[in-house]
Amino acid sequence: MSIPRTVYPAPFNITRASHVVMTVRDLGASRAFYVDMLGFIISDEDADTLYLRGLEEACHHSLVLKKATEAPMCERIGIRVYTEDDLEKTKAHFEHVGLPVKWVDVAHQGKTLHVSDAVGTPLEICATMPTKPRMIVKFQHFKGAYPMRLDHFQILSPDVQRACEFYAGIGFRLSEYVAIDGTDDLVFIFLQRKGNTHDLVFVNGRGPRLHHFAFSVPDSHQLIHACDVASSFGYGVKLEAGPGRHGPGHALFVYFRDPDGHRLEFFTTHYQMMDIEIEPVRWDVSYLRNRPWGLPPPKSWYEEASLFAGIEPCNPARETYTATLEGLLAEQGKRSHL
Secondary structure, eight states: OOOOOOOSSOSSOEEEEEEEEEEESOHHHHHIIIIIITOOEEEEEOSSEEEEEOTTOOBSOSEEEEEOSSOOOEEEEEEEESSHHHHHHHHHHHHHTTOOEEEEOOTTOSSEEEEEOTTOOEEEEESOOOBOOOOTTOGGGOOTTOOOEEEEEEEEESOHHHHHHHHHTTTOEEEEEEEOTTSOOEEEEEEESSSBSOSEEEEESSBSEEEEEEEEOSSHHHHHHHHHHHHHTTOGGGEEEEEEEOSTTOOEEEEEEOTTSOEEEEEOOOOBOOOTTOOOEEEEHHHHTSOSSSOOOOHHHHHOOEEBTTOOOBOOSSSHHHHHHHHHHHHHHHHHTO
């Protein structure tokens, strides 16, 4: 396998990860979790939908929660392009590579496209949203974890190599990656457009499924404070992994599971990775068995994820993930007995 190279210039100008649309069983319970406990800002709400954003975000929403009677799922992950002209180029490109695309009407967004990527991840692509006042200096409204902005998504995918080739072909840059020791067999890929280490992460696994969405917080104090506040609300058991420090990206992190089992990461953001001469950083899988510090994630972190609506996940085409997972879980078992 070879590591794909980014296409320059990109066929259209993607700017960043934008928003995520999740379904939930009980909107009131979700409101208590995300707003009352964690500190998200409400942009709009009605009987069936809650539109949320972080404190530094001016665009209308980055997290949409929809009430549903069926099992909770992720409807789509959102991507922003720079202009509506880029939307037209996006549509033309996806049609050219044989991926069906359609215009849709979405509340609180400008022109919007629905399409799935080459590995089946459902995308919602727009160029504009209404804006709201930033709350970044409205300190009286700060509570919970002080979520600042949506940063990235992590997707379990049956074919990480194909995902890497597809997104490199539309201008995403590979900032870091994890490969099987001694090979270029990709296990994790970290892809970015906005200039830090990632907007999208793909991990070999049964998918496509949404592993987590991540919001940045100002510093490590907010991670600990989020854990304390969660405990006071009775959600201490929803802390799935962390606090700890990542190797790739280097950020401090903590993972929560919301009332419907969706996984949310809070983390202390990344370094810049925008200069053209910077090459991607390689990590060997063996490194993942020797994290900088912190307990290893539980088995649920590796195996559980939110389904995408209407999409039946499939197993990886190759055995890379299975071998890696078994090794990581075996090492986790050893460390848990230290």
